[in-house]
Amino acid sequence: MVSQWGIKFAVHLITNHFGKIVAKVCETLLRQGPLTLELLIRFTELSKEHVKNSLLVLIQHNCVQAFICEGGDVDESRVKTQYLVLFDNILHRPRFPKFMEIVLQELDKHCEKVLEGLLRDGRLTLKQMIDRASQGASQENDSAVVADAVRENLCKLLMARYVERCPAAEVTIVEEEIITKKRGAKSDQNFKAPETTIQRVIEAAVPGDAIRFSLTADTGCNSDEETKPADINVAENNEKEQLILWRVNFEEFLRYLRDKLLIENVRARMDDGAATVVRAMLEATRNVDKRVKIENSVPLELDQLFTEVIKTENGLQMTMDRVKAYLVQLGCSSQISFAYTIDLKHIIHLARNEEVESIVLKRYGRDAYRMFRHLSKEKQFCPTDKIAESTLVEKKEAPKLLNRLLKDNYLHMEKLNVSVVGSNKQTQLLMWRVNQPLLWEYVLDEMYHAALNLSLRMAFEQEKDEEILNVPKDKITASEPLQKKYKRLQNVCLLLGSSLLKLDDALMLFHDF
Amino acid sequence: MNRLRESSPQRKRQKVSPSLTNEESILYNLIYSKKDIGIWTGDMKRETNLPVTVFNKTLKELMSKSMIKEVTTIQNKGRKHYMAIEFEPSKEITGGNWYTDGKLDTDFIAALKDVCFKYISKQKVSTLDGFLEWSKKNGIFNSEVTPTQVEDIMKTLVLDDAIVEVTSNGYGDFASIPVGRVCYKCKSNVKVKGELKYGLVPYIPCFACPRISFCSPDGVVSPRTCVYYDKWHVLEVIHI
Ligand code: SF4
Numbered sequence: 090m091v092s093q094w095g096i097k098f099a100v101h102l103i104t105n106h107f108g109k110i111v112a113k114v115c116e117t118l119l120r121q122g123p124l125t126l127e128l129l130i131r132f133t134e135l136s137k138e139h140v141k142n143s144l145l146v147l148i149q150h151n152c153v154q155a156f157i158c159e160g161g162d163v164d165e166s167r168v169k170t171q172y173l174v175l176f177d178n179i180l181h182r183p184r185f186p187k188f189m190e191i192v193l194q195e196l197d198k199h200c201e202k203v204l205e206g207l208l209r210d211g212r213l214t215l216k217q218m219i220d221r222a223s224q225g226a227s228q229e230n231d232s233a234v235v236a237d238a239v240r241e242n243l244c245k246l247l248m249a250r251y252v253e254r255c256p257a258a259e260v261t262i263v264e265e266e267i268i269t270k271k272r273g274a275k276s277d278q279n280f281k282a283p284e285t286t287i288q289r290v291i292e293a294a295v296p297g298d299a300i301r302f303s304l305t306a307d308t309g310c311n312s313d314e315e316t317k318p319a320d321i322n323v324a325e326n327n328e329k330e331q332l333i334l335w336r337v338n339f340e341e342f343l344r345y346l347r348d349k350l351l352i353e354n355v356r357a358r359m360d361d362g363a364a365t366v367v368r369a370m371l372e373a374t375r376n377v378d379k380r381v382k383i384e385n386s387v388p389l390e391l392d393q394l395f396t397e398v399i400k401t402e403n404g405l406q407m408t409m410d411r412v413k414a415y416l417v418q419l420g421c422s423s424q425i426s427f428a429y430t431i432d433l434k435h436i437i438h439l440a441r442n443e444e445v446e447s448i449v450l451k452r453y454g455r456d457a458y459r460m461f462r463h464l465s466k467e468k469q470f471c472p473t474d475k476i477a478e479s480t481l482v483e484k485k486e487a488p489k490l491l492n493r494l495l496k497d498n499y500l501h502m503e504k505l506n507v508s509v510v511g512s513n514k515q516t517q518l519l520m521w522r523v524n525q526p527l528l529w530e531y532v533l534d535e536m537y538h539a540a541l542n543l544s545l546r547m548a549f550e551q552e553k554d555e556e557i558l559n560v561p562k563d564k565i566t567a568s569e570p571l572q573k574k575y576k577r578l579q580n581v582c583l584l585l586g587s588s589l590l591k592l593d594d595a596l597m598l599f600h601d602f
Numbered sequence: 603m604n605r606l607r608e609s610s611p612q613r614k615r616q617k618v619s620p621s622l623t624n625e626e627s628i629l630y631n632l633i634y635s636k637k638d639i640g641i642w643t644g645d646m647k648r649e650t651n652l653p654v655t656v657f658n659k660t661l662k663e664l665m666s667k668s669m670i671k672e673v674t675t676i677q678n679k680g681r682k683h684y685m686a687i688e689f690e691p692s693k694e695i696t697g698g699n700w701y702t703d704g705k706l707d708t709d710f711i712a713a714l715k716d717v718c719f720k721y722i723s724k725q726k727v728s729t730l731d732g733f734l735e736w737s738k739k740n741g742i743f744n745s746e747v748t749p750t751q752v753e754d755i756m757k758t759l760v761l762d763d764a765i766v767e768v769t770s771n772g773y774g775d776f777a778s779i780p781v782g783r784v785c786y787k788c789k790s791n792v793k794v795k796g797e798l799k800y801g802l803v804p805y806i807p808c809f810a811c812p813r814i815s816f817c818s819p820d821g822v823v824s825p826r827t828c829v830y831y832d833k834w835h836v837l838e839v840i841h842i
Contacts, residue, residue, distance in 0.1 A: 097818075358766070414771035414781075444803055446763075451804035459761040478698060481758050483706040484676050539809035542817060545825040546808070581831065588806045595803045 091119060091176050092530065094537035099179040101541055105548075106182060107146055110135060114143035115152065118174035123156070123286060125169045144172055148258075150211035151178050151336055155259040156290045170259060173290050177601065181339050183544075183593060188251075188342045195345075196245055203242045204251065207337050212255050215243060215304075216331040240304070243335065247302045250341040250379065254301050255334040256294030262286070304330065343381045347602045350594075351433060354440045359418065365404045366415040369397035370431055381601060388428035437602050438525075444595055445532055449499060456482045457490040461499065461523065470503065470520035491521055498531045499523075533599040540592050547585040554578045621667075625652055625660045633670050633684055638692040640673050640685030674704035699751060714755045715762075717742060722765055723788045727775045730756060730786070756786055764789055807831065 091099070096119045104112040117132045118124060124132065130140050147153035154173050181188075185208045193201045206221050207213055213221075219236045246252040295301065348371045356364035373394060374387035391413065398404035398412055421429045442465055450458040459480040464471060471479075477487035494500040501524040506515050551558070557565070557575055565571045622630060628650055633641055647657055661684070664670045673691045675683045685691060700707055721736065722728050730753060737743055737752075759765045765786045770776040779785055803809055808817075811830060817823040 411773060414773055418769070418771050448804045451810065455762065459758060462761045462763070474694075479757065480761055481700060481706070481711055481754065483708075535814070536803065536809065538814060538818075539806060539811075542808040542814065542825045543806070545819060546828065546831065549826045585807070588808075592803060592806055592809065 092534040092537060094534045094541060095176070096120060098537045098541040098544075099176055101544065102179055102182050103147075103152070105544075107143075107150075110139050111143040111146050114140055115147060115174060115179070118153070118172060119176065123171040123173040125171050127169075129172065147174070151175065151255075154256065154290055154294055156293070157259060157261045158286075159261055159263055173287060175287075175291070178339060180596070180600070181342075183589065184342070184597075187346070187590075187593075188337065188339075191342060191345055192246070192251060196249060196251075199238065200242045200245050200251075203239060203246060204337065207252060207335060212334045212336045214332055214334055215240065218243065218335075244304055247304055250302055250338055252302075252335050253338040254296050254303075255336050256291075256296065260290060260293040262289050262293050304333075340379065340381055343597065343601050344379065346594075346597060347381055347437075350440060350598065350602065351436050354436055354443075355419070358439070359415075361403055362407065362411070363415050363419060365398060365401055365407070366394070366412055366419065367431060367436075369394055369401065369404060370429075373397040384432070384434040386431040386433055388430045390428050394429065437598070440598055441529055442525075444598065445499075445528065448532070449494070452497075453490060453493060456480070456486060457494060460487065460490060461494065464500065464521055464523045465525070468523075470505075470522045472505075472518045472520055476521060488519070491519075495521075499528060501527070529599055533596070536592060536596050536599065540589065540596065543585055543589050543592065547582065547589070550578060550581050550585070623660075623663075625650075625656055626663055628652070629657070629660050630664055630669060630686070633664075634686040636685070638685065638689040638695070640675070640683050640689075640691065640695060642678075643682045643684070646684070676701060676704045699748075699754070711755070711758075714747070714751070715759060718752070718755050719759060719764055719788075722759075722786050727768075727770075727779065727785050727787045729779060729783055732779075732785075760786070 096116065099119060100112050100116045103115045113133050113135065114129060117129060121128075121132060126137075126140065126144070129144075130137055133140060135143075144153060148155065152175055154175060155170050156173060157168060157170055159168060188208065189201050189205060192204045202222070203218060206218055210217075219232075219239045222239045223232055223235050243252065348368075351371065352364050352368045355367045370386050370389055373389055373396075377387040391409065395409055395412055398407055416429050416431075419431055420435065421431050446458060446462055446465070449461045453461075460476050460482060463476060463480050473488050473491060474484060476482075476491070477484045480487075482490070491500060491502070495502050501522045503520050503522075505518045505520050507518055508515050554574060557571065557578060560571065565575050629646065629652070632646060632649055643661070646661075647654070650657065652660065661670075665672075669687055670684050671687050673683050673685050673695060675681065675691075675695045683695070685695075696704065700711060702710075717737075718733065721733055725732070730749070733756075734749055734752060737747075756765070760767050765788055768785060768787050770779040770781055770783045770785055772779070772781040775787070776785070807830075808814055808825075811817070813823050813830070817825065817828065819825065
């Protein structure tokens with residue numbers, strides 16, 4: 090379930106990019122969950138035409154996925170196509186510059202160009218990409234050369250998994266009860282937490298890995314049912330290839346950013362050596378598990394890890410024993426048949442804690458910060474006095490600070506009635522705890538709120554001083570007040586822009602990783 | 603010692619009771635029954651039901667006979683709190699190790715923290731025993747500082763995020779410390795490289811704003827009408 094400010098922020102982004110009508114459709118889907126076209130029209134009170142077009146825009150930009158839910162009940166409305174909004178993909182939109190930067194760093198500027206087109210238009214066929222490139226290319230360039238170059242760049246992007254085949258336009262999922270019934274026979278051990286509709290629809294829509302990143306694999310391209318390779322001739326194959334729709338694979342970018350965060354976090358907490366080991370571990374298992382949210386890294390044998398470590402400049406001087414010692418320090422002492430795995434979730438949680446703690450330090454001061462860190466570590470209810478004692482905070486001050494944290498939802502408190510030893514009197518103890526999952530959700534919501542306000546403010550600043558942006562440069566330099574105004578706008582935009590980027594790093598940490 | 607004192611109250615009380623008036627013995631017994639917790643005058647009045655003048659006189663008498671003493675409690679320094687002479691005020695009353703006259707001795711704590719922190723930053727890494735040995739050798743503390751107190755200080759430094767608790771891996775800075783031993787390491791020695799830095803969210807405009815809960819496009823304060831950007835946000839953030 091997306092939080093209230095999360096929805097507002099997403100709607101704001103869609104309004105900015107596609108206008109109010111599309112945003113209304115998007116908001117309705119965010120608030121109500123998956124809906125059929127009829128219901129969407131009813132809830133939004135928009136014309137059928139408007140809703141349909143909005144859905145097309147949202148699908149084109151990978152913000153909506155259509156699906157059919159086949160169920161046991163014969164309810165008519167259930168077998169109709171429903172539309173599911175993909176909140177995460179909306180939030181990726183302000184991250185596009187980050188994604189382009191990654192491709193520029195990892196591949197080259199030609200690939201970045203192809204990626205830019207895909208980000209701008211949402212989904213493109215190879216033919217469309219070639220057309221775009223030819224428009225920009227100079228006349229002398231042979232169109233065949235351009236086509237080859239685009240094809241080659243797309244291949245590179247596919248190899249690196251930064252681009253993927255579009256998912257099936259519409260998928261069919263089976264009613265949850267039926268799945269549960271089928272699962273009933275299995276042992277409890279194999280039971281996984283039930284997936285949400287969103288997860289099931291997304292999973293069903295993604296084509297198998299073999300064709301997802303393949304330019305040439307001949308299949309029923311945008312469909313989830315795999316067809317047998319047929320003996321079709323090359324021309325036909327080429328034609329088909331040109332019609333396949335491609336889009337950006339956000340998952341890979343997020344994984345890249347997650348790995349970066351993990352490595353830098355370990356570097357900051359431990360040292361360069363530990364960061365090198367983590368990096369090597371992630372690099373070596375890069376292609377085995379491609380998901381973003383994983384608890385542990387894929388198990389890797391020490392030999393393989395070592396080979397990866399010494400590939401890096403920092404790792405060159407490391408011995409096997411040293412690598413082992415780092416693994417122990419990283420808490421991966423438990424080996425599964427000589428293979429090591431790093432608890433990635435733990436590092437992510439540490440990073441989240443650090444972020445929340447820094448908020449506490451800034452807002453409530455050092456004493457509150459110590460108490461909060463103490464409670465985070467304890468992971469259980471602690472009485473007021475005990476907290477004050479362990480953190481060396483004045484016992485009379487402690488309740489005041491704790492109450493402030495409670496009021497702002499940073500702590501959880503419960504009252505406990507205990508009888509006083511040696512008398513029949515009862516006294517009330519206040520017990521405090523940090524409820525991490527709840528707190529993280531709350532902080533995330535605060536972040537969405539701040540992101541919305543920041544971006545509204547940015548729009549306002551630009552709008553307010555719009556005329557200055559149209560004044561020629563020499564005129565600005567000539568007049569002092571104009572220059573001052575211009576400088577201010579520049580500063581504010583720079584500050585707000587960089588703040589938004591930083592806030593977005595934090596949003597990813599709390600939502601995506 | 604304490605335990606010895608506590609085990610013989612009966613005898614003591616019997617010894618002194620004959621010289622007490624009826625009121626005195628009622629009041630004394632009440633105070634005595636509260637042991638090392640003591641009792642507030644308000645509670646005494648309520649529980650003994652003695653008229654105010656009698657009560658005050660009796661209390662004075664007991665004081666002059668050195669049978670009870672006044673103690674400061676951390677909970678309520680203004681309130682008069684009494685305890686039978688043979689008890690030492692409990693931790694609940696005094697606040698414990700770090701309290702003097704019912705007040706947390708912040709100067710003392712700060713001084714100790716400073717010494718510990720400086721030592722660790724100089725050594726890069728140290729165990730608790732290592733620090734204790736050094737302080738003993740150099741006569742850093744007078745005998746009043748116990749190993750538990752030093753441990754308390756180390757723990758608060760960890761909570762302050764000034765130092766971190768790590769286990770030795772036997773390499774580099776840890777070379778002189780057996781593998782697996784818990785030690786303390788300075789946080790500032792760890793360089794933060796790369797672009798990602800933590801804890802920057804709190805300084806972000808809007809996120810750091812105390813008015814954010816009222817501020818939305820249609821709220822009491824709105825990002826369009828906000829006046830704080832020019833006043834303090836921009837300044838605060840740029841200064842960082
Ligand atoms: S827009 Fe202004 S008032 Fe609103 S949260 Fe941001 S800084 Fe605070």
